[in-house]
Amino acid sequence: MESIIRVMRKNKLGIYDFHCHVLPGMDDGCRSVEESIQVMEESLKQGVCAIMATPHYYPRETVESFIIRRKAAYDRLSEKLNENKIRVPMLNLGAEVAWHNGLIYEERLEELCFGKSDYMLLEMPFTKWSSSVLSDVRKLLNMRNIRVIIAHFERYLKIQDKKMIESLLDMDVMIQMNGEYILGFWTQRKAAKMLRNGVVQLLGSDAHNMVQRLPNLGEACRKMSQMGLGDVLMDIQETSVEIFQESIYGSGD
Numbered sequence: 001m002e003s004i005i006r007v008m009r010k011n012k013l014g015i016y017d018f019h020c021h022v023l024p025g026m027d028d029g030c031r032s033v034e035e036s037i038q039v040m041e042e043s044l045k046q047g048v049c050a051i052m053a054t055p056h057y058y059p060r061e062t063v064e065s066f067i068i069r070r071k072a073a074y075d076r077l078s079e080k081l082n083e084n085k086i087r088v089p090m091l092n093l094g095a096e097v098a099w100h101n102g103l104i105y106e107e108r109l110e111e112l113c114f115g116k117s118d119y120m121l122l123e124m125p126f127t128k129w130s131s132s133v134l135s136d137v138r139k140l141l142n143m144r145n146i147r148v149i150i151a152h153f154e155r156y157l158k159i160q161d162k163k164m165i166e167s168l169l170d171m172d173v174m175i176q177m178n179g180e181y182i183l184g185f186w187t188q189r190k191a192a193k194m195l196r197n198g199v200v201q202l203l204g205s206d207a208h209n210m211v212q213r214l215p216n217l218g219e220a221c222r223k224m225s226q227m228g229l230g231d232v233l234m235d236i237q238e239t240s241v242e243i244f245q246e247s248i249y250g251s252g253d
């Protein structure tokens with residue numbers, strides 16, 4: 001039987017990584033251009049065709065200064081890649097935006113969305129959510145018209161009450177899962193259940209470098225196909241293609 005990865009490759013459905021700290025010197029991810037290239041080359045080797053760079057955005061700086069830093073990091077990386085003609089996955093720019101008080105009033109927030117799209121990766125607090133946190137998510141969706149993607153959803157499950165999780169899932173948000181949850185010995189069954197139930201729309205490696213939190217999305221996708229989740233993987237890849245294209249060309253409306 002043909003492997004799902006080969007079918008995906010044939011149909012040009014490569015793996016899309018929507019959560020990656022690949023830009024050099026931006027956060028606790030890659031520290032140098034060389035490290036960024038290693039992460040990108042390893043991702044390509046695993047079948048990743050596109051990476052959304054999502055450095056942490058914290059309110060200790062303005063969106064404006066973050067964007068200037070991010071462009072400088074991207075330019076340094078692109079220069080090296082072009083200079084040496086290195087083959088790597090496609091790259092576009094986003095951010096992992098940490099929820100904080102006042103986030104919904106932040107100026108130029110839309111510029112933290114993935115490229116030209118209105119999709120934004122949101123990191124929820126790692127403390128118990130109050131109703132105002134959820135109300136802010138609602139306002140991001142309805143007031144700012146941002147399409148919210150909840151970063152590594154699985155990481156909040158242990159901390160939050162079931163009711164809070166359900167309220168979040170009742171909203172029109174998208175859910176991103178990390179590769180490590182699919183690969184983890186103790187978590188893979190829970191991951192499979194969530195994937196099978198259609199909770200998850202996007203995947204990410206959340207890779208930081210080649211020493212800790214390595215690129216693993218190719219392995220995670222292989223694991224999914226071994227677990228009989230090939231059809232779920234195809235659905236995720238189709239959604240991924242649409243969102244990545246929107247990040248490049250805009251929504252067209």
Ligand SMILES: [Fe+2]
Pocket residue numbers: 019021096206
């Ligand atoms: Fe992250």
